[in-house]
Amino acid sequence: MNFDPIMGRMTHRFAPVLLLVSLASGPVTALEGGCVLWISDTSPMRAEGAPARRGGGMGGMPMGGGMHSGPPMKRLWLLSGTDPQKAAFARGDADASVETLLVTPSKPEGESVPPPGEGHRGLVFEMPAQGFYRVYVTTRTLQERMLNLNVAKAEVGNFGHDGDEEEHDRAMTAPRALENAAIEIVRERQPKEGPFSQVRSGTEQSFIVLRKGLPVPDARVRFVSHQGWSKEVTSDGQGRARFQVVRDYFPPWGEFQKRFKATYLVIAEFDATEAGNHKDQPYTSVRYQATLSGSYYPSPEDYRSYAWGLGVGLLAALLSGVATYLYRRRRLRPFQEVRLDEKA
Amino acid sequence: MTNPNAKTAALPYNRSRQAREAETMLDHITDDFDDNPPSMAYFYDLFRRAYCRGESIEREGVRVGTTCIHAPEELIYAFGATPVRLCNGSYHYDQIGADFMPAKSCSLVKATLGMLSSENAIPKTGKLDLIVNPTTCDQKKKASAMMAGMGHSVYELELPPAKESEQARVYWQRSVREFAVRLRQLTGKKLTRKNLMAAMAKTSRAQVAFRTLHNFRRKAPSLILGKDVFLVTNAYFFDDIDRWTDAVERLNAELAQREKDGFCAAQKKAPRILFTGSPPVFPNLKLPLVIEQSGGVVVADETCSANRMLYDMTSVDEWLLNNMVDSLADKYLKPCTCPIFPNNDDRIRRLLDLAKSFAVDGVVYQTFAGCQVYEMEQRSVAEALNKAGIVMLAVETDYSPDDLGQLTTRIEAFLESIKTRKRKAT
């Protein structure tokens, strides 16, 4: 038995239930672009890379910063496309069935919220308590005899700087995955991560693909950076896929912003041979697709220099040391402190 | 040059007029009073040997004469040399010294010059290798050249004319460091942290003994008379410092016993006198003696032959050589209440504090005829004391015994007035 930081409970390693799903490694292995749905906390209308307002939790920040009364509100957008900067609002598809689930700190089993539609493009919800909020948008569409099952997920932290430690701790140990999610991606936390930690470019980041709370090996997992650079790997036996969060932010020096907020997108897919009916239409296989997006920021190493810092410090110490020494030497000549000046 | 010494040269010293002067004073000190503390015997004996019998109390090694409390003795000890304070109180030498200085000069300076000019100077501390003459009052300053003229090698230790400013302090610190350099040339030894620390420990042990003695004098009724204490501090001028400290510690132990026994060295109602002004130096203990013979008791003093010489102690923050020397310099300058400095607020505050903490009834202010600085401060001191409700008697005198009768009358009247005031008050 060991503690599973993701499910927040004790589990047996290598749970055999996994094999209930027979995995298909069919001919279509490459991920398809067009219909990838994902949730972003930046509206595509907004200027790119605007700095987060303050610090910022891993999954974006509550908006407003407490300016209006009442609990903070959060607005998310459902986008489609695989390039974080070019993705557009997802269009409503008449055939699709969409379910939206919001998991809050006080409702770990989740409650449904109205899905985005024509009138309101964002997913808006209140965050009354401190902790992490997760939104799952599950879309099912039938494509010939294959069911496309897409679960777009977002994780949003709501923390005040004055919140007490206990609340933070509770939030940090709460379960992070749903036991009944058809598929989902969980970002693995960095060591020593706290509620205010941010992902920095250059770090190694791993994600776990789960199906109904259990790891999925051999899923195709793709990481897309803010600039659209992507890399694809296959998840390992524990459902884990590792990526380096590449540094892709190289503006001219004068425009560099150290709080530049970039968005990454992770897409995981696998096919399974499952038969069933969707809206009375039969299907013979299912393509599971999960997405998760998050923000990352320039790493301090990109703009901070030890060499310069130490150099400047040592130089100052050295120069002042030598100056003091010389001054003391010079002072050995007595009665030099009074100088007469003809002009003054 | 008429040298009275020449006439008496044939006589053995102990029968000379000079020895008789000392002997008379010492006899008064010991015999006119009952209940002298037994441990004072060491000091009586020391003075009898040195001044009455002319015995040599010669010191080993390099001897450095000092003409003032401003010469840092710790430095002298640190170089393995011995300081000898040259300020002299003998009428005999005063007369000899009159040849060097104008008629209206300070007896003390004249007597010191007189002693330095004679072959067999009393007390016999041996030939001086160097005289340190701090540049204090004009008379002492001008004495430098005369001492040099007598064949002594003289070092003028430059004291700033004022002490308050930081400039003066730095100037003085530099003077003291230069003095250390001069001592190094003289002795050929090195100044190290270790030997300076040992020297400072020697002096501070003596100072602690002195302070203990000083504190015993706060007690009313008194445990010890002022004439004895002046003798003790006078002995510090030429006695071996460790032996002196031992003797004072014995005296202190005795005083502690006296305190326990409820002993009174003077009458319970004896007016308590604070002595200030020109320094009494044996054998010129005329004035303190008259006060105590007339029924007063000198409970404290503010003079450079006693309190000012031994009271103020050094504090060192970092025991590194330069810092220690600067600390010494500070101690010799900053608390000094010598009237040569422009302001005398420190002296007045010191007197007021002594008067208060020693329950003093009156102050006697001695000025040597010719000592301008003490004379000039007299008015402001009297004013300040009177304002605090303390009476002061100013006495101008010198080393000659001629005014003894007149002094006695004045002192008796002063003490009487104090007693009357006290009676009225109760």
Add this chain to the structure above:
Amino acid sequence: MKRLKDAIDGVDLNRFRIWFQLAMFVLLVYGGYLAINLGNHLPMFACGFNQEGRGGICYLMPLQHQLARPWPQLFGMASLGVLTGFGIFWLWFIFLNKGWCGYVCPLGTIQDWITALRRRLGVRYARYTQDQFRHLSRVKYVLLALMILIPLGIGGGWFSRDMGTPFCLICPARMVLPLFTGDLSHLTVDFSSKTAVAMTVLGMLITGLFLTGAFVKKRFFCFFCPMSALHYLISRPALLKLRKDGDKCTRCGDCYRACDMEIKAIADDVKNADIMADDCILCLKCVAACPEPGALKATFATITIFESTEAGFIKRCQKGIGLDQPKR
């Protein structure tokens, strides 16, 4: 009671201070590991940038943060927060007065350690002349003013946010204290913007100066510390006080000699009873070095807790007179 008082007055103050400062240093620099948190309004440099080990946070950090809020917010709702913050700071402060500097501040303690190192090496310390002293003594007020005005300017939109917490950027504690928990990340120059470069370079320059300065000059930095200036401005109602009885003072200068901050008035001023100067760190070394009974004393809410005595002075300051062996 008398026995206890004598024992306290005779204490070897320097040794007591060494241990007390060490304990406070551990508490404030490593206390975080033991889940100690004294809040973020502490009146000395328990640097908040020592993220992991800090046992409490220096008030200047939240103060600068708060003042940098946008004006409508700062002068509206948030003003209450600023005032309560200041109130908590003030409550902490009046308790020990500047004793926070002499006994608690980790940066002050580090300076004392550097001084101890210099003393071990036998290097003499530097002093300012009176003139330099007078001029330099004003620097801390200038820093305090800038430390308040710049964040206000940020809130008003005149300065870049990269100037946020401007004093922290140049405060040597930010570089030095995190080193004690192995965090080297502040020994860097930040090239992300021109302001950041300027401020971090300045910070590193000051850190370099801090090291040399503290080596040759006792409590080098405290002389310029804006916290010290802030302390002084609000020190009147403080509970711990340094008092002097001028009548008992001989102006011997022993206290001045012991004073790390070169405060001449401590010896020369015989008029003021409330003798704490603006540069004072209330280390009480002067009280320990004063030979005159009752001339200097520390009082807590008017009760005398430590007083100069002759016996205490002799015990502490007269080495090797047979009581104990001379040592460094």
